[in-house]
Amino acid sequence: MPLLKNNALVSDTWLVLGNDDVLPATGDVIVPFARLLRDFESLSRRSGKLGVVFANVDRAETLATFLPRLSAVVLHFSAFNDGRAYSLARQLREFGYRGEIRATGNVLPDQLQFMLQVGFDAFEIGDRFPLQVWQAASKQMSLAYQRGLFRRSAESEIWTERHTDAEPWLEQPHAG
Amino acid sequence: MYRYDEFDHQFVRERTAQFRDQAERRLRGELTEDEFRPLRLMNGLYLQLHAYMLRVAIPYGTLSGRQMRQLAMIADKYDKGYGHFTTRQNIQYNWIKLEETADILGHLADVEMHAIQTSGNCIRNVTTDHWAGAAADEIADPRPVGELLRQWSSLHPEFSYLPRKFKIAVTGAPHDRAAVKVHDIGLRLHRNAEGKVGWEVIVGGGQGRTPMIGVTVRDFLPEHELIAYLEAIMRVYNLYGRRDNKYKARIKILVHELGAERFKAEVEAEYARKPQASTEVEERELARIAAYFAPPPFERLPRWSAAFEEARLAQPDFARWARNNLAAHKVDGYTIVNISLKPEGGIPGDATGDQMRLMAQLAETYSHDELRVSHAQNIVLPHVKKDDVFAVWQALDAAALATPNYGLAGDIIACPGLDYCALATARSIPVAQSISRKFADIGRQEEIGQIKINISGCINACGHHHVGHIGILGLDKKGEEFYQITLGGSSAEHSSIGTILGPGFAGHEVADAIDKILETYLKIREPGEEFIAAYRRVGPKPFKEALYAAA
Amino acid sequence: MTTTEKGQIVTANRLRDGIAVFLTRSGEWSEAIDDAVLALEPEAAAGLEQRARLAEQACLVTGSYLVDAERRAGQVRAAHIRERMRALGPTVRPDLGKQAEGKANSFAAPEGV
Ligand code: SF4
Numbered sequence: 001m002p003l004l005k006n007n008a009l010v011s012d013t014w015l016v017l018g019n020d021d022v023l024p025a026t027g028d029v030i031v032p033f034a035r036l037l038r039d040f041e042s043l044s045r046r047s048g049k050l051g052v053v054f055a056n057v058d059r060a061e062t063l064a065t066f067l068p069r070l071s072a073v074v075l076h077f078s079a080f081n082d083g084r085a086y087s088l089a090r091q092l093r094e095f096g097y098r099g100e101i102r103a104t105g106n107v108l109p110d111q112l113q114f115m116l117q118v119g120f121d122a123f124e125i126g127d128r129f130p131l132q133v134w135q136a137a138s139k140q141m142s143l144a145y146q147r148g149l150f151r152r153s154a155e156s157e158i159w160t161e162r163h164t165d166a167e168p169w170l171e172q173p174h175a176g
Numbered sequence: 177m178y179r180y181d182e183f184d185h186q187f188v189r190e191r192t193a194q195f196r197d198q199a200e201r202r203l204r205g206e207l208t209e210d211e212f213r214p215l216r217l218m219n220g221l222y223l224q225l226h227a228y229m230l231r232v233a234i235p236y237g238t239l240s241g242r243q244m245r246q247l248a249m250i251a252d253k254y255d256k257g258y259g260h261f262t263t264r265q266n267i268q269y270n271w272i273k274l275e276e277t278a279d280i281l282g283h284l285a286d287v288e289m290h291a292i293q294t295s296g297n298c299i300r301n302v303t304t305d306h307w308a309g310a311a312a313d314e315i316a317d318p319r320p321v322g323e324l325l326r327q328w329s330s331l332h333p334e335f336s337y338l339p340r341k342f343k344i345a346v347t348g349a350p351h352d353r354a355a356v357k358v359h360d361i362g363l364r365l366h367r368n369a370e371g372k373v374g375w376e377v378i379v380g381g382g383q384g385r386t387p388m389i390g391v392t393v394r395d396f397l398p399e400h401e402l403i404a405y406l407e408a409i410m411r412v413y414n415l416y417g418r419r420d421n422k423y424k425a426r427i428k429i430l431v432h433e434l435g436a437e438r439f440k441a442e443v444e445a446e447y448a449r450k451p452q453a454s455t456e457v458e459e460r461e462l463a464r465i466a467a468y469f470a471p472p473p474f475e476r477l478p479r480w481s482a483a484f485e486e487a488r489l490a491q492p493d494f495a496r497w498a499r500n501n502l503a504a505h506k507v508d509g510y511t512i513v514n515i516s517l518k519p520e521g522g523i524p525g526d527a528t529g530d531q532m533r534l535m536a537q538l539a540e541t542y543s544h545d546e547l548r549v550s551h552a553q554n555i556v557l558p559h560v561k562k563d564d565v566f567a568v569w570q571a572l573d574a575a576a577l578a579t580p581n582y583g584l585a586g587d588i589i590a591c592p593g594l595d596y597c598a599l600a601t602a603r604s605i606p607v608a609q610s611i612s613r614k615f616a617d618i619g620r621q622e623e624i625g626q627i628k629i630n631i632s633g634c635i636n637a638c639g640h641h642h643v644g645h646i647g648i649l650g651l652d653k654k655g656e657e658f659y660q661i662t663l664g665g666s667s668a669e670h671s672s673i674g675t676i677l678g679p680g681f682a683g684h685e686v687a688d689a690i691d692k693i694l695e696t697y698l699k700i701r702e703p704g705e706e707f708i709a710a711y712r713r714v715g716p717k718p719f720k721e722a723l724y725a726a727a
Numbered sequence: 728m729t730t731t732e733k734g735q736i737v738t739a740n741r742l743r744d745g746i747a748v749f750l751t752r753s754g755e756w757s758e759a760i761d762d763a764v765l766a767l768e769p770e771a772a773a774g775l776e777q778r779a780r781l782a783e784q785a786c787l788v789t790g791s792y793l794v795d796a797e798r799r800a801g802q803v804r805a806a807h808i809r810e811r812m813r814a815l816g817p818t819v820r821p822d823l824g825k826q827a828e829g830k831a832n833s834f835a836a837p838e839g840v
Contacts, residue, residue: 059415061449081214081297083337087414090334094451109199110207117333133206140194143187145327146334147457158183158327161484163460203743205786223790225813226824228745256823271823274745523819594809595817605819655807 003102004123007135012124014051014072023047030074033058044069049098055076056084061092067097075120077105093119093150107173109137119150178323178468178544181287188285190497191292191331195219196278203275218298218336220291221277224598228272232284233301235551236308236322236346237265241540243628244547246287253282259532261517261525263589263640264343265303265549266294270596281533292330296517297338299329299362299410302420304346304699305353306550309469310512310558312504315365316373318348318501321402324458328403335410338416340425342410343382355551355667357381357390358643361401374398379409379439380431383637387673391436393443398456399462416442472544472559477509481562496567496618497580513557513568514550515545516579516587516613517590520616521609524590525553534575542568550626551640552589554582583693584621584631586612589640593633593650594657600633602650602657607631607686614687624694627707643667644650645708646690647674659686663693663719677716678724689723696722735772736763736803737779737790738813742755747813748774748788749803756788759830760803760814765796802832 002009016030023029023042030051036043043050051072054063063073073092075085089101102122103115109129116138125134144155180188195215202212216222222229233248239247247267251259254276255269262268272280276700284290294301300324309317325344329335335342347354349366356362361380374396381390397405413427417436432437467629488495503512515535518524529536535555539547542564548556572578581587588611591597593604608631615621630644634651641647647662658680680690694707696718701710711719737750748756749763757763766772772793779791795806805811815831816824825831 080211081337082419083297083335083339084415084419086334086337087411091411094449108211110211111337112337114331114333129206136197139186140197141190141331143183143190145187145330145335146332148451150332156183158187159457159461161183162181162464163457203786205784209783209789221738223745223808226745226747270817275743280795485736594812595819600809603818605817609819657808 001124001125004125004131004134005121007138009131014049016053016074028071029174030072033063040066051102054088056082056088057149058088060088060095063092065096067092067095067099070097070099072100072122073097074102074104077107080106080108080111086114088120089115089120090150106156109133112137113139113141116151117144117146117155177238178235178319178465180402184288184327185285185595186289187293187330188288191219191290192278192281194283195281199274199278208348209521214270214296214337214598215247216274216277216297218293219277219281220294221272221274222295222598223443224270224596224717225594226275226596227270228277229596230269230277230280230291231262232267232269232274232289232291233294234265234267234289234549235326236304236319237301237306237551238308238319239539239547239549240287240545241545243287243289243534244532244536244539246283246289248357248529248536250280251532253310253531258526258528259498259547260523260592261527261553261555263551263553263591263638264301264302265306265551267549268592268725275648289388291470295296295341296336297340297342298336299332299338299342299344301326302326302329302344302346303354303359303551305349306554306556307353307503307558307636308348308511308548309471309511310505311349311353312506313351314349314506315367316348317466317469318346318354318363318365320462320469321363321375321399322346323465323468324462325406328406330568332410335414338410338414340422340427342413342427344406350669352667352669352671353551355640355643355671357671358383358387358667359390361406361637362390366396368396377405377409379443380428380436381671382426382428382641383425383640385423385637386428386636387637387642388432389671389673390428391431391439393436393440400459403458403564404450404452404455405443405447408443408450411446412442427626431559432636433686456486472546474510475561477507477561477563481509481565484562484565487566491566493573493578493580494566497569497578498565500564500580500584500618500622506517509562510559511562511565513560513565514582515555515557515572515577516582517554517577518581518587518612519579520586521606521613524588524608527555531575531577534571534577538568538571552587554587568676580618581621583626583628584618585615585624585627585690586618586621588629588631589644590631591633593639596638597633599636599651601635601652602633602659604631604639604650605646606650606658607650610684610687614691621664624698627694628666629690640667641665645711646693646717647692648686651680653680657683661686661689661693661723663716664708666708675716678720692722693719731797731799732765732767733795734767735775735793736760736765736796736805737772737775737791738763738794738810739779739782739788742786742789749814750779750791751780751793754778756782758825760796760805760827761801761832763796763803765798765803766793792837 028049049071053074104124302317345354345359358381364376377394378390541556588608590604590608631648632639632641643665660680662674750763
C-alpha cells in the first residue's frame with residue numbers, strides 16, 4: 001500500500017514480518033516489538049534498515065534504548081478516536097527519535113494535521129479519500145497555540161511568535 | 177477583559193473555514209455520520225431530539241456587551257428567539273441547522289467567540305468563579321490562567337482524542353464558587369506561609385455515574401509550571417485512562433484504580449521525563465494576558481450610598497431584591513448584581529434575545545461592559561456602583577429579570593432534560609417549574625435561606641444533582657419518569673456528594689417531597705443554621721421519616 | 728369504537744437541519760408523526776429499516792431507528808415518552824416545535840409532570 005509522506009504518495013519499500021516469519025537476508029524489515037526484544041542481536045547484525053510495530057498499550061520508555069537503531073516505528077490506530085498513539089509519537093520525538101513514525105489503521109484526513117504535529121510523518125491512507133483531500137487537510141490550520149510541536153516550518157506557534165525575542169523552546173528534532 | 181490579537185482572530189477564522197468544509201463534505205456524502213460526528217462535536221454541534229444543538233463557549237463565563245448582543249442576534253436569526261445558559265457557563269441554542277452552522281461560527285468569530293471543544297473527548301471550556309475580579313474574598317483574578325488554559329487546550333494535537341471529555345475549573349478565592357474538587361482537574365490559588373501565591377492541583381473529581389471528590393497531586397505549583405505540569409497529567413490520562421468502557425473512562429476512574437499515590441508517581445515521572453523547556457514564553461504570555469484583566473477604572477466612592485439606601489427604604493420590592501441578589505464587591509461603593517434567570521415557573525437558564533440585549537445594555541452602561549454567566553445558570557453584572565443599582569433594578573424589573581430569589585429555593589439548577597436532550601431519561605424542567613411554583617412565596621424562600629436544588633435529567637449529571645444540597649435525578653422506570661432525591665451534596669470548599677434518601681417519586685410528587693424536606697429542616701434547625709449545616713449535623717434520618725413515614 | 732393497531736415506525740433526523748422526521752408510506756420523510764407508515768409485522772419493519780438506510784446513504788437523514796407505536800383513528804402515537812417528545816416539541820414550550828406548527832396532535836402528548 002502506498003504511503004503519504006510530505007504530502008505525496010510514495011511506495012512502501014518495507015517488508016512487514018510477523019513474529020516467526022523468515023528473516024530475509026537483505027532489505028528493510030519491520031517486526032513486532034516482541035520480536036525486536038527476542039531477536040535484537042540478529043536483527044541489528046543485518047544490513048537493511050529496521051523498524052518496529054509498537055502497540056498503543058506498550059510504554060514508550062521500553063522502546064527508548066532501541067531507538068538509535070530504529071528507522072521506523074509503526075503505530076496502529078484500531079479506531080481513529082483512540083488517541084493513545086498521539087502521546088506515544090510525541091514521546092518518541094521527545095526521546096530524540098528522528099526516524100519515520102508511521103500511522104496505520106483507521107487514519108482519516110481530518111486527523112492528519114494533529115498527527116503531523118505530534119510527530120507522525122508517514123501515513124497508510126488507503127483509498128477511502130482522494131489525495132487532494134489529504135493534501136488540503138494537512139494545512140487547514142496555519143497556527144497552533146501549543147509549543148514544542150514537530151512541524152514548526154508548517155505551522156506557526158502562536159505563543160512563540162508573540163514572544164519571538166524570548167528564549168527558544170528546547171530544540172526539537174524535525175520529523176522527516 | 178481579554179481581546180483577540182491577530183493570531184487569535186486568524187486561528188478562529190481558519191477553524192471556522194475548516195468546519196465549513198467538513199459540514200459541506202458531510203452534506204455531499206463524502207463523510208459518513210460516524211466520521212463527521214466527532215468533528216461536529218469538537219465544534220459544539222450536537223444532534224438532539226428536535227434539531228441540532230449548538231453549544232457556544234463563554235470562556236471562564238466572561239462576556240462583553242457586544243458579545244451578548246451577538247448571542248441575542250444568533251438567537252433571533254438562527255434559533256427561535258432564545259438561548260439556554262448552562263451549568264458550564266456556556267450558552268446552547270436548541271434549533272440550529274447544520275447548513276447554517278458555519279455562518280453562525282463566523283458571526284461568533286466576529287465578536288471573538290467560538291464553539292471549539294464545547295463537546296467531544298477533549299479539554300472543554302475552562303470554568304471559573306463567576307465573581308472573578310470582583311469578589312471581596314478573592315486572592316487574585318483566576319481568569320488570566322483561564323485564558324492561558326483556553327489557548328493551550330485549543331486544538332491540542334495530543335489531547336483531542338482522550339478517553340473521555342475533560343473539564344478544568346479554576347478558582348482564585350478561598351470560598352470555592354468554581355467547584356474545583358468535582359472537576360477532572362481543579363486549580364485553586366492560595367498563599368503560602370511566605371505570602372507567595374501558587375496553585376493547588378486537584379485531579380480526579382467528577383460527577384456523572386460515579387461521583388468523586390478529587391485528590392491533590394501538587395499542593396503549591398508555581399504558576400509558570402502550570403502548562404508543563406498539566407501536559408504531564410493529560411499525557412498520563414491519555415495513555416492509561418480506560419477506553420474499554422465509556423462509564424469508566426474519566427480520569428477519576430484512573431486515579432481511583434491506580435490509587436492516588438501511584439497516579440501521582442506516574443505524573444511526576446512523566447513531568448521529570450519531558451524535556452524541560454524554558455518557561456519564559458509561558459510566563460510572558462501569562463503576563464500579556466493578565467494585562468487585559470487589569471481591574472476597570474473604579475471610582476473612589478464611599479462605602480455607603482445615600483441613593484441606594486433611600487431607594488431601599490422607599491421601595492420594599494427593591495429592598496428585597498437587593499437583600500437577596502447583591503454580593504460584596506472588593507471595591508467600596510460597588511456591588512455585584514446577580515440577575516436570576518429563574519422566574520417563578522420559568523425555564524432555568526433560558527433568556528430571550530430581548531433579555532440578552534437588555535442585559536448587554538445594562539453591562540455597557542453600568543458594569544464596565546462586563547457580564548458573567550454563572551454555573552447556577554444566572555447572569556452577573558460584576559461591577560455596578562451602588563448609586564446605580566436602583567436604576568439597574570428598574571430596568572431588570574421591566575424585563576421580568578428581577579426575580580429576588582438568588583441562592584434561594586427558587587434558584588434551581590436544571591439541565592434541559594428530556595424536553596430537549598437526546599440522552600435524557602426524564603424531564604428536568606417541568607420538575608423545576610413545579611418546585612418553583614410551590615415556593616412562589618419569596619418570604620418563605622427567605623425564611624428557608626440559602627439552598628441549592630439541582631436537577632439532572634439523567635445520570636450524566638449536567639444539572640449537578642450530586643452536589644446539590646437537594647439533588648434530583650430523573651430516571652426511567654419501564655417507560656415512566658421517576659425521580660430520585662439525594663441530600664447533603666455540596667460543591668463549595670467542603671465538597672460532598674449527596675446520598676440517596678430512599679425510593680424515588682413520580683414527577684408530580686417531587687415538589688411536595690421537597691416541601692416536606694424543607695419543612696423538616698425549618699423544624700430542626702438551630703438559629704442561623706443553613707440547610708446544609710443542619711443536614712450535616714443531624715443526617716438523613718428526620719428527612720427520611722418525614723418523607724417515608726407510613727401514610 | 729375505533730380500533731388500535733400496534734406496530735413500528737421509522738424515525739430519523741433530517742441531515743441538513745436535524746429536524747425529527749418519520750418515514751411515510753410513499754418513502755418520503757415527514758415531520759408529522761401521523762404521516763408515518765406503521766409496520767405491523769417484523770418483516771415489514773425490516774423493509775422500512777432498509778429504506779431508511781438508503782435514505783441515510785443518500786444524505787437525506789441520519790440516525791434512523793425503529794420505534795414502537797400505535798395508530799388509532801388516523802393518529803399515530805409512539806409508545807415511549809422520548810419519541811412522543813420528538814413528535815411534538817418540548818413540553819415546556821408548547822408555543823414551539825411541531826405542536827405549534829400543526830404537525831402534531833394532542834394524542835401524542837406526554838402526560839404532564
Ligand atoms: S444530565 Fe442528562 S438529560 Fe441532562 S443535559 Fe446532561 S445528558 Fe442531557
